[in-house]
Amino acid sequence: MTQYSAGTVRQQILAVLSAWGMTPERAEITAEVMVDTDLAGIDSHGISMLPMYQRLINAGKLDTRAEAVIEREGPSTAVVDGGHNLGHSAMVTAMRLAVSKARETGVGVVTVRRSHHFGAAGYYARIAAESGQIGLVTSTTPTKTVVPTRGSRPVLGTNPLAFAAPSANEAEPFLLDMSTSTVAMNKVKVYDYLEKPLPAGWVLDGAGQPVTDSHAGYSQLRDQKEGGLSPLGGTEQLSSHKGYGLALMVQILAGALAGATFAPLREPSDPNDIGHFCLVIDPAFFGDAEQFAASVSQIVDLLRAEPPAAPDRPVLVPGDIERTVRTERLAAGIPLSGGLVSHIRDICDQNEAPFHL
Amino acid sequence: MTQYSAGTVRQQILAVLSAWGMTPERAEITAEVMVDTDLAGIDSHGISMLPMYQRLINAGKLDTRAEAVIEREGPSTAVVDGGHNLGHSAMVTAMRLAVSKARETGVGVVTVRRSHHFGAAGYYARIAAESGQIGLVTSTTPTKTVVPTRGSRPVLGTNPLAFAAPSANEAEPFLLDMSTSTVAMNKVKVYDYLEKPLPAGWVLDGAGQPVTDSHAGYSQLRDQKEGGLSPLGGTEQLSSHKGYGLALMVQILAGALAGATFAPLREPSDPNDIGHFCLVIDPAFFGDAEQFAASVSQIVDLLRAEPPAAPDRPVLVPGDIERTVRTERLAAGIPLSGGLVSHIRDICDQNEAPFHL
Numbered sequence: 001m002t003q004y005s006a007g008t009v010r011q012q013i014l015a016v017l018s019a020w021g022m023t024p025e026r027a028e029i030t031a032e033v034m035v036d037t038d039l040a041g042i043d044s045h046g047i048s049m050l051p052m053y054q055r056l057i058n059a060g061k062l063d064t065r066a067e068a069v070i071e072r073e074g075p076s077t078a079v080v081d082g083g084h085n086l087g088h089s090a091m092v093t094a095m096r097l098a099v100s101k102a103r104e105t106g107v108g109v110v111t112v113r114r115s116h117h118f119g120a121a122g123y124y125a126r127i128a129a130e131s132g133q134i135g136l137v138t139s140t141t142p143t144k145t146v147v148p149t150r151g152s153r154p155v156l157g158t159n160p161l162a163f164a165a166p167s168a169n170e171a172e173p174f175l176l177d178m179s180t181s182t183v184a185m186n187k188v189k190v191y192d193y194l195e196k197p198l199p200a201g202w203v204l205d206g207a208g209q210p211v212t213d214s215h216a217g218y219s220q221l222r223d224q225k226e227g228g229l230s231p232l233g234g235t236e237q238l239s240s241h242k243g244y245g246l247a248l249m250v251q252i253l254a255g256a257l258a259g260a261t262f263a264p265l266r267e268p269s270d271p272n273d274i275g276h277f278c279l280v281i282d283p284a285f286f287g288d289a290e291q292f293a294a295s296v297s298q299i300v301d302l303l304r305a306e307p308p309a310a311p312d313r314p315v316l317v318p319g320d321i322e323r324t325v326r327t328e329r330l331a332a333g334i335p336l337s338g339g340l341v342s343h344i345r346d347i348c349d350q351n352e353a354p355f356h357l
Numbered sequence: 358m359t360q361y362s363a364g365t366v367r368q369q370i371l372a373v374l375s376a377w378g379m380t381p382e383r384a385e386i387t388a389e390v391m392v393d394t395d396l397a398g399i400d401s402h403g404i405s406m407l408p409m410y411q412r413l414i415n416a417g418k419l420d421t422r423a424e425a426v427i428e429r430e431g432p433s434t435a436v437v438d439g440g441h442n443l444g445h446s447a448m449v450t451a452m453r454l455a456v457s458k459a460r461e462t463g464v465g466v467v468t469v470r471r472s473h474h475f476g477a478a479g480y481y482a483r484i485a486a487e488s489g490q491i492g493l494v495t496s497t498t499p500t501k502t503v504v505p506t507r508g509s510r511p512v513l514g515t516n517p518l519a520f521a522a523p524s525a526n527e528a529e530p531f532l533l534d535m536s537t538s539t540v541a542m543n544k545v546k547v548y549d550y551l552e553k554p555l556p557a558g559w560v561l562d563g564a565g566q567p568v569t570d571s572h573a574g575y576s577q578l579r580d581q582k583e584g585g586l587s588p589l590g591g592t593e594q595l596s597s598h599k600g601y602g603l604a605l606m607v608q609i610l611a612g613a614l615a616g617a618t619f620a621p622l623r624e625p626s627d628p629n630d631i632g633h634f635c636l637v638i639d640p641a642f643f644g645d646a647e648q649f650a651a652s653v654s655q656i657v658d659l660l661r662a663e664p665p666a667a668p669d670r671p672v673l674v675p676g677d678i679e680r681t682v683r684t685e686r687l688a689a690g691i692p693l694s695g696g697l698v699s700h701i702r703d704i705c706d707q708n709e710a711p712f713h714l
Contacts, residue, residue: 076433077463077642106434107464107636111643134614150673152666155659163606165613174609176602182595199594208666234595237556238539242589245533245675246603248656249520252531256522256652257491259644264659279636285434286468287616295613299605302512302621309565311508316507318602 002341003333004357009037009047012344012356016050019353020057020064026089033088037120038334041325042177044186045119051343052117053086054350061272063115064088068093076105079259080112084271086119087118087139091276095127095135098280102133106285111258112276117142119160120320122177123163128280129164131174132289136279137162138250142272144263145221146181149241152206154221154228155264158184159250164319166283168290168297175319180247181229182240183223188229192218201234203227210235253277359698360690361714366404367392369701369713370587373407376710377414377421383446390445394477395691399534402476404693408700409474410443411707418629419443419473420481422655423448433462436616437469444475444496448633452484452492455637459490463642468615469633474499478519479534479679485637486521486530489646493636494519495607499629501620502578503538504585506598509563511578511585512621515541516607521676523640525647525654532676537604538586539597542578545586551574558591560584567592610634 004012010031017027038046056062066083068090073079079099082090094110101108116270118124121137128135142159146157157174158179183202191198200210203217206226211217220227232243255262260275283292300317308314341357348355361369363463367388374384395403430436435454440446451467454635458465475481478494485492498514505513515536522531540559548555548571557567560574563583568574568647577584612619617632623629640649655673665671698714705712 008592072643074463074642079643086654105462105464106431107462107466109464109638123414134609148663148672150665150667150670151660151663155663163602163609165609166488174605176606178596178599178602182590186495201591201595205667206666230650232590232596232599234558234591235537238558238595241673241675242535245520245535246529248660248675249533251656252491252520252522252653256649256656257638257640257643259648262656262659265655281466281614283614285431286429286436286614291616292613293621296609298622299608299613299619302619303495303505303508303605306505306508306512307510308507309561309563310507313507315505316598318598 001335001337005333006035006039006330007039008204008356009334013047013050015356016344016347016351017064017248019351022064022085022123023067025100026067026085029089029092030086033092033119033123035066036123039326039329040120040122040322041329042120044184047344048340049117049119050347054347056116056272064211069111070097076101076107076109078110080110081124082112082115084114085116087115087274087276090115091118091124091278092127094276094278095124096281098278099128099131099133100280102280104116108278108280110278111254113259113273114271115260115274115276116272117274118276120323121160122164122175124278125162125164125177126173126175128168129175132166132283132293135164135282137274137277138254138275140251140255140260140263142263142274145185146231146247147204149231149236150208153226154224156231156244156247156251157263158229159247161246161250165296166293167300168293172323173319174296174300175322177322178320180232180243180250182232182234182243183229185229186220188214188218201230201238204230208215208236210251358690358694360692361391362690363396363687364665365713366395366691369402370407372710372713373701373704373708374421376708379421379442380424383424383442386446386449387443389645390449390476390480393480396683396686397477397479398677398686399679401541404701405697406474406476407704411704413473413629425469426456433458433464433466435467435610437467437667438471439469441471442473444469444472444631444633447472448475448481448635449484451633451635452494452637453480455635456485456488457492459637459639463639465635465637467635468611470616470630471628472617472631472633473629474631475633477534477612478517479521481635482519482521482534483530483532486523486532489640489650491638491640492519492521495527495611495634497608497612497617497620497632499620499631501581502542502586503588503604504561506588506593506601507565510583511581513588513601513604513608514620515586516604518607523650524657525650529680530676531653531657531674532679534675537600537607539588539589539591539600540586542586545571545575545578558587558595561587565593
């Protein structure tokens with residue numbers, strides 16, 4: 001692992017996006033979202049996605065030149081057509097629109113269809129919190145990795161959900177960013193790499209039983225034939241039907257409502273057609289906005305001061321870990337593996353983009 | 358257990374509510390919500406709540422005569438003051454308001470403050486689905502039963518979340534109704550009664566370790582001093598931080614936004630001051646409403662047809678179990694225990710209400 005400054009990582013991403021033909025404004029926004037994701041420690045969703053995006057371009061599935069278009073608008077609602085481009089800048093457009101609608105009417109709901117991977121959902125929810133508003137973001141996912149409760153094979157995605165709210169401390173919004181599965185596929189990959197046994201409940205086999213051999217578990221996830229990741233809850237006994245239900249809620253909001261497809265109904269030749277959903281609520285329409293932020297602070301401050309079960313492991317609040325990692329990485333840089341750097345060099349060569357790492 | 362028709366149970370609830378001085382319109386609505394909850398099999402939240410409501414009245418905490426008042430209103434938002442009455446009819450007012458606002462602007466968000474127990478959250482989300490709209494409902498809870506991830510004692514409630522959406526089959530809306538804990542306290546009570554060991558992950562002790570002795574687990578929940586119910590996920594290893602984060606999301610929406618208090622910050626002498634949150638979205642503002650309902654049906658139909666892990670346990674969709682139980686109970690009646698019936702007879706005697714069971 002070598003560490004690179006956020007500025008260098010941003011410059012590298014921007015160089016590649018520009019070489020792919022993305023318009024300057026959209027490339028700037030996309031690079032900003034991606035580097036922020038790396039700063040927050042969500043390594044699987046930042047610069048490491050460039051090789052996957054290149055594969056999508058090669059397959060003719062990703063149109064990096066497309067603009068996001070607002071195709072329908074009401075006083076509190078809008079629909080954005082992502083044009084099969086990457087989801088990042090379409091979602092920034094969508095969230096900014098939802099924020100301005102919430103400012104006018106108290107609530108804004110904006111959906112995005114014909115989109116692609118957008119990185120980490122939390123980035124967009126935080127846009128609302130930074131404007132003093134509440135943000136809820138969900139997205140469909142293109143791959144089938146999660147097994148419904150009582151099912152035998154993967155039909156759902158990790159369908160993420162992010163929720164943010166301002167606190168009295170502007171630099172510390174409440175920020176929940178989670179998949180609706182117990183863990184993401186990447187976590188199983190890391191356990192396989194480290195040859196560590198999987199906790200019972202992360203991965204299930206075709207008979208609904210926990211798989212604890214990490215090599216077998218990861219192979220099974222890649223095959224996508226039988227078993228897969230568990231919905232949040234892990235097993236039926238531990239109420240995985242709730243995580244499964246939340247995954248369907250996400251599918252209904254970001255898929256059915258947004259007019260995007262459901263992965264199991266898509267043919268391999270179809271576009272990815274990922275959908276996103278944004279909800280923004282302005283607390284000023286419900287009472288005093290400062291009182292709202294103070295109440296959020298009261299809640300999180302009380303939790304952080306709770307006596308922990310183990311003295312050296314304090315009770316945290318969603319957003320704390322990402323904030324700590326961001327501070328560290330702003331100082332020490334973003335760690336990138338030699339393998340990833342070499343992949344990116346190839347992408348630069350292929351697209352005649354400058355290589356900065 | 359003796360079985361009583363839904364009509365008899367409704368009549369009995371109505372008689373008690375009327376004797377408590379509730380206005381006829383609010384009493385009718387409240388009885389309707391409560392009997393519907395019993396019909397859906399959510400026995401802990403229907404007629405069995407009457408003894409608890411009587412205790413709240415005796416303690417001077419519940420004002421059954423109060424009207425719910427809309428105290429603030431915008432094009433897409435409103436705030437309802439529940440007047441410290443039961444939450445059921447205030448929430449029906451709130452949801453109907455959210456539905457009509459969504460019909461006008463595409464979205465309606467209505468909060469309720471100074472409220473009380475409202476039964477099952479799913480009832481209200483279903484009001485939206487029955488109008489062809491999407492509904493999301495959350496509520497705070499007065500008791501501290503859930504331990505935050507890494508914590509040693511209960512500070513959160515079971516903070517429920519319900520989500521409903523219409524499908525192409527009007528009689529079968531999608532309906533998720535869940536607490537954000539792994540299980541509700543009542544489930545632990547039943548295991549204690551049956552002397553069955555608890556699954557590891559339902560209840561945690563003060564050191565964050567699973568409690569499997571159901572008697573010890575249930576005693577601990579009643580003491581509310583150390584340990585408690587786990588957030589959805591169960592243990593930290595199985596991502597209980599996600600269930601914990603969802604519980605906080607609910608607390609922020611139904612508590613901080615609604616202007617209701619956070620249970621750990623409330624003095625025993627304070628009013629319960631429970632808060633509720635309703636969001637309604639009209640799919641017609643995002644595309645063709647019939648196409649939306651058809652997409653929801655495509656999703657749930659595909660899941661119900663999935664090959665199950667065990668042949669005799671088909672894959673279900675949120676709402677399926679409640680619908681089956683409702684059909685059974687409409688035919689065979691609602692089972693009530695002798696102990697509960699005797700409690701209700703006492704309440705009738707005490708309030709000079711007719712006894713119908």
